[in-house]
Amino acid sequence: xxKLSNNPAIDTATKLVVVAVMMxxxxxxxxxxxxxxxxxxxxxxxxxxxxxxxxxxxxxDESRLVTVQFVAxxxxxxxxxxxxxxxxxxxxxxxxxxxxxLASNPLPRAMIAxxxxxxxxxxAVAYFHxxxxxxxxxxxxxxxxxxxxxxxxxxxxxxxxxxxxITLSYTIFDxxxxxxxxxxxx
Amino acid sequence: MGDHHxxxxxxxxxxxxTTNHKDIGTMYLWFSFAMFILxxxxxxxxxxxxxxxxxxxxxxxFFNQMTTLHGLVxxxxxxxxxxxxxxxxxxxxxxxxxxxxxxxxxxxxxxILPPTFLLLASTLFMxxxxxxxxxxxxxxxxxxxAGPSVTYFIFCIHVLGLSSIxxxxxxxxxxxxxxxxxxxxxxxxxxxxxxxxxxxxxxxxMPVLAGCVTMxxxxxxxxxxxxxxxxxxxxxxxxxxxxxxxxxxxxxxxLPAFGVVSQIIPAFSRKPxxxxxxxxxxxxxxxxxxxxxxxxxxxxxxxxxxxELFFMYATMLIAVPTGVKVFNWVxxxxxxxxxxxTPMLFSxxxxxxxxxxxxxxxxxxxxxxxxxxxxxxxxxxxxxxxxVAGAVFSMSAAIYFWLPKWCGRMxxxxxxxxxxxxxxxxxxVTFFPQHFVGLAGMxxxxxxxxxxxxxxxxxxxxxxFVYGLxxxxxxxxxxxxxxxxxxxxxxxxxxxxxxxxWTIPTPAPYHTFETPPAVR
Numbered sequence: 001x002x003k004l005s006n007n008p009a010i011d012t013a014t015k016l017v018v019v020a021v022m023m024x025x026x027x028x029x030x031x032x033x034x035x036x037x038x039x040x041x042x043x044x045x046x047x048x049x050x051x052x053x054x055x056x057x058x059x060x061d062e063s064r065l066v067t068v069q070f071v072a073x074x075x076x077x078x079x080x081x082x083x084x085x086x087x088x089x090x091x092x093x094x095x096x097x098x099x100x101x102l103a104s105n106p107l108p109r110a111m112i113a114x115x116x117x118x119x120x121x122x123x124a125v126a127y128f129h130x131x132x133x134x135x136x137x138x139x140x141x142x143x144x145x146x147x148x149x150x151x152x153x154x155x156x157x158x159x160x161x162x163x164x165x166i167t168l169s170y171t172i173f174d175x176x177x178x179x180x181x182x183x184x185x186x
Numbered sequence: 187m188g189d190h191h192x193x194x195x196x197x198x199x200x201x202x203x204t205t206n207h208k209d210i211g212t213m214y215l216w217f218s219f220a221m222f223i224l225x226x227x228x229x230x231x232x233x234x235x236x237x238x239x240x241x242x243x244x245x246x247x248f249f250n251q252m253t254t255l256h257g258l259v260x261x262x263x264x265x266x267x268x269x270x271x272x273x274x275x276x277x278x279x280x281x282x283x284x285x286x287x288x289x290x291x292x293x294x295x296x297x298i299l300p301p302t303f304l305l306l307a308s309t310l311f312m313x314x315x316x317x318x319x320x321x322x323x324x325x326x327x328x329x330x331x332a333g334p335s336v337t338y339f340i341f342c343i344h345v346l347g348l349s350s351i352x353x354x355x356x357x358x359x360x361x362x363x364x365x366x367x368x369x370x371x372x373x374x375x376x377x378x379x380x381x382x383x384x385x386x387x388x389x390x391x392m393p394v395l396a397g398c399v400t401m402x403x404x405x406x407x408x409x410x411x412x413x414x415x416x417x418x419x420x421x422x423x424x425x426x427x428x429x430x431x432x433x434x435x436x437x438x439x440x441l442p443a444f445g446v447v448s449q450i451i452p453a454f455s456r457k458p459x460x461x462x463x464x465x466x467x468x469x470x471x472x473x474x475x476x477x478x479x480x481x482x483x484x485x486x487x488x489x490x491x492x493x494e495l496f497f498m499y500a501t502m503l504i505a506v507p508t509g510v511k512v513f514n515w516v517x518x519x520x521x522x523x524x525x526x527x528t529p530m531l532f533s534x535x536x537x538x539x540x541x542x543x544x545x546x547x548x549x550x551x552x553x554x555x556x557x558x559x560x561x562x563x564x565x566x567x568x569x570x571x572x573x574v575a576g577a578v579f580s581m582s583a584a585i586y587f588w589l590p591k592w593c594g595r596m597x598x599x600x601x602x603x604x605x606x607x608x609x610x611x612x613x614x615v616t617f618f619p620q621h622f623v624g625l626a627g628m629x630x631x632x633x634x635x636x637x638x639x640x641x642x643x644x645x646x647x648x649x650x651f652v653y654g655l656x657x658x659x660x661x662x663x664x665x666x667x668x669x670x671x672x673x674x675x676x677x678x679x680x681x682x683x684x685x686x687x688w689t690i691p692t693p694a695p696y697h698t699f700e701t702p703p704a705v706r
Contacts, residue, residue, distance in 0.1 A: 008362075008363045009287035009288060009359040009360070009362075009363045009364065010288070010359075012287075012355075012358060012359040012362050012363060013287070013288055013291075013355045013356070013358075013359045016354075016355040016358055016359070016389050017355065019389055019390070020351050020355075020389050020392070020393045021393070023389070023390055023391070023393035023394055023397075024393035024394075024396055024397050026393075026394070026397075027393070027394055027397025027398065027400075027401075027427060028397060028401075031394075031397075031426070031427055031430070032401075032412065032423065032427075035420070035423050035426060036420075039420070042490065044489065044490060044493075047420075050418070075415075075416065114416055114417070116415050116416065116418075122488070122490065171415065173415065173416030174416070175416050175417065178409055178411070178416070178417055
């Protein structure tokens with residue numbers, strides 16, 4: 001390698017400083033994005049896509065039914081009433097299904113919420129497509145107001161046959177304080 | 187500066203402005219011993235609280251601060267600086283160099299440590315108390331739910347990382363550029379080899395820890411959401427980043443200890459180290475493997491089965507080079523003319539107890555079994571067998587082995603052996619029962635426990651007090667040696683010791699190897 005200094009020790013040290021700086025950058029430039037990409041691609045942690053599904057399925061598979069369950073959880077300190085109107089649906093793979101969650105803000109002030117989805121079993125993540133979801137955006141609600149939050153989804157025709165039940169869980173977070181910053185919606 | 191070459195400066199400025207590797211090594215060693223006592227005090231508070239079930243002495247919030255600070259102070263304040271101190275003293279003397287390659291940076295990397303730990307300890311008196319999220323400070327416990335002290339903690343970690351990186355760069359620069367003519371890499375003493383590899387590990391992973399706490403800082407103060415699910419982040423990401431640092435960190439702590447016993451066991455077996463080359467390659471393999479096993483700390487977070495299997499097999503693979511090392515040490519002793527002075531006793535104690543810790547590590551590496559062991563006292567027992575009986579025992583061995591060389595006075599052998607036996611018994615009484623309560627399901631980091639664990643916990647606490655007190659004997663022996671030990675003047679203090687550091691006069695002069703020695 002090129003000599004950086006006449007003192008070989010300073011030469012070595014300079015190269016090592018570069019390595020250390022690169023390892024620091026590695027955390028932000030490689031580890032964090034790679035983690036998110038891997039989680040999206042492999043459906044690890046039950047993370048679902050933050051974007052609406054736009055492809056078209058090749059017809060409805062009438063031969064089998066899949067049970068889809070809905071679960072809602074409030075994160076610590078979140079005062080909203082939040083839950084599904086229907087807790088269980090029987091759906092055919094390939095069909096477009098709709099359901100509605102209800103949210104109400106019991107406090108007298110306006111708040112902003114973000115729902116974070118998670119699909120279980122994690123193998124099913126790649127086969128559970130949301131064409132429309134309230135979780136794609138932050139949900140503002142005036143004090144004392146109520147809202148119907150729509151969800152539209154398709155279970156993929158290629159869902160492995162041994163998966164008979166899929167659970168979609170939402171955790172709702174209070175993001176009023178952080179809503180001014182840029183927040184990735186997932 | 188030409189006329190300053192014959193001895194140290196006088197007074198306090200000698201220590202503040204010194205660039206002498208021996209002075210800096212001494213300061214590192216004393217500082218780490220002070221931190222060992224501080225971290226030990228925290229441990230005594232923990233064991234006193236756990237002496238009986240129920241809440242006895244301290245509030246749960248304070249108990250959490252104690253477990254957290256105990257871990258942080260022992261890892262970053264006691265063990266790591268102690269080995270850096272040893273490296274400072276020994277590496278130039280072992281490779282025939284006059285000093286470290288970058289002496290002024292050396293001074294700086296030491297002197298930023300004491301203020302940092304003062305700052306960390308001062309958080310105990312803050313409103314809201316010291317950091318209490320455990321030494322692994324998992325988010326969001328350490329971000330969303332942390333007190334104001336988290337910012338001080340983050341700053342401390344940054345500075346400690348800086349100190350470690352500078353120390354490591356110095357060691358690498360010294361070993362690569364300042365070896366005496368003829369001292370090829372494969373002739374270097376194993377302590378130098380293990381430290382060279384450790385230093386590379388430090389340069390690679392301390393910046394990752396810095397990145398990790400930087401993300402925490404941004405989450406806490408600047409509205410980012412690296413670890414906050416509400417903003418699209420992920421708490422599990424924290425664990426991946428932390429353990430990408432944390433697992434190599436384990437080897438950063440233990441590799442220099444391997445180096446120490448690899449010097450001491452041959453000296454008291456009066457035989458050269460068996461399998462020198464394989465020792466070097468085993469050390470390098472362990473260092474490489476340490477980068478691809480981090481998720482074995484996270485089996486229970488819900489990683490895919492393929493991931494669990496990969497990390498399980500990769501972790502088990504580490505047992506192979508580690509086994510090579512253990513067998514080499516045993517084979518070195520085989521048919522040697524052994525004698526059992528204090529350094530040898532501590533080295534054999536290391537060998538036996540570290541191997542037990544290695545076996546429990548293998549048990550923990552089995553992913554399905556780990557779901558039972560995870561976060562129990564079994565884990566606590568495991569890592570204290572490798573950290574205390576591994577790193578701390580080897581450090582004690584090193585002090586007894588090289589102290590006569592450094593100060594020209596012999597320690598009291600009876601007192602040394604007494605220290606060893608009290609330590610050995612106290613340590614095992616403390617930590618062996620923790621295997622049992624851990625297997626039975628006692629969770630770690632909790633100030634109270636179910637009644638069926640009461641007896642073993644009381645035994646454990648008694649052992650801890652014994653072990654803690656034995657370190658006072660150690661301190662006394664070291665001071666008594668320096669002040670009034672029996673003078674020794676033979677360059678080769680131990681008849682079986684080999685290496686360049688035993689060719690210079692005893693006590694080691696302030697400046698050594700100003701002209702490089704000839705290496706055969």
